[in-house]
Amino acid sequence: MSVRTATASAAAAVLGAGALLLPAAAQPQETATTLTSDRRTGPVVVAHRGASGYAPENTLAAADAAKALGIEWVENDVHRTRDGVLVVLHDTDLKRTTNVEEVFPGRAPWAVKDFTAAEIAKLDAGSWFGEQFAGAGVPTLTQFVDRLERNRQKLLLEIKSPAVYPGIERDILRVLRQEGWLDRSHVRDRLVIQSFGADSVKKVHALRPDITTGFLGTPAVADLPGYAAFTDQINPSYTTIDADYVAAVQRLKGPHGKRLRVNTWTVNDAANAAKVHAYGVDGIITNFPDVVRDATR
Numbered sequence: 001m002s003v004r005t006a007t008a009s010a011a012a013a014v015l016g017a018g019a020l021l022l023p024a025a026a027q028p029q030e031t032a033t034t035l036t037s038d039r040r041t042g043p044v045v046v047a048h049r050g051a052s053g054y055a056p057e058n059t060l061a062a063a064d065a066a067k068a069l070g071i072e073w074v075e076n077d078v079h080r081t082r083d084g085v086l087v088v089l090h091d092t093d094l095k096r097t098t099n100v101e102e103v104f105p106g107r108a109p110w111a112v113k114d115f116t117a118a119e120i121a122k123l124d125a126g127s128w129f130g131e132q133f134a135g136a137g138v139p140t141l142t143q144f145v146d147r148l149e150r151n152r153q154k155l156l157l158e159i160k161s162p163a164v165y166p167g168i169e170r171d172i173l174r175v176l177r178q179e180g181w182l183d184r185s186h187v188r189d190r191l192v193i194q195s196f197g198a199d200s201v202k203k204v205h206a207l208r209p210d211i212t213t214g215f216l217g218t219p220a221v222a223d224l225p226g227y228a229a230f231t232d233q234i235n236p237s238y239t240t241i242d243a244d245y246v247a248a249v250q251r252l253k254g255p256h257g258k259r260l261r262v263n264t265w266t267v268n269d270a271a272n273a274a275k276v277h278a279y280g281v282d283g284i285i286t287n288f289p290d291v292v293r294d295a296t297r
């Protein structure tokens with residue numbers, strides 16, 4: 001069985017009608033969290049691009065799959081279309097996860113920024129993952145946060161390639177405000193904005209100092225105090241850290257006067273989940289949130 005077939009079969013199991021009737025222990029907890037760990041229960045588990053091991057990444061189906069597994073926190077990636085609409089997709093182009101080459105064969109290199117929102121809405125973003133997801137679309141940011149709101153989930157939003165989209169930080173904040181995600185309760189408990197672009201994180205912090213921010217990467221220990229001036233989290237690849245690095249980050253306080261957090265990515269197996277848990281990370285970002293949850297409790 002191919003990996004894609006295996007994950008598609010697992011997705012069908014997760015998203016089946018029975019999967020929504022989870023046992024009480026697997027139901028989402030209503031306790032507030034700002035993407036921090038509880039040493040009694042382990043690190044916070046974040047569904048990477050939704051539960052993307054079980055449903056096509058960054059789709060509404062992936063958010064629902066995380067919900068079915070009892071996962072509160074969902075990570076996504078945001079780009080901007082030619083006509084200024086924010087859409088949820090990982091890559092800067094549409095080739096890997098949609099049928100754009102079939103629908104628009106003469107539009108190479110199929111960059112998100114070269115297509116209108118109406119054109120992107122015509123694409124199938126689910127069939128590549130499994131037949132049962134045929135017709136799943138590329139959601140707008142508005143659609144995505146509305147689904148998370150319905151699911152009572154929380155959002156770790158990544159600003160992708162901010163240099164490609166000047167001013168995208170303001171656009172994201174505008175949409176979040178319009179959808180009710182910048183009120184006190186959402187900002188306090190349900191929203192983190194992160195990026196690999198330090199300047200982008202700085203912009204978000206300058207525009208809305210109350211929002212929790214994260215820097216994606218592994219800055220040198222000597223440089224961490226500079227990052228602590230504008231970000232609340234250092235979110236590195238799990239392959240780049242050890243217990244000493246995690247401790248060095250957590251010794252510092254961020255712009256809100258709280259210790260910096262470490263949320264590591266992308267951990268997809270039990271052994272590595274247990275390893276980074278032993279390092280003391282606050283959160284683990286994963287395509288298979290059930291696997292990581294079970295390995296760290």
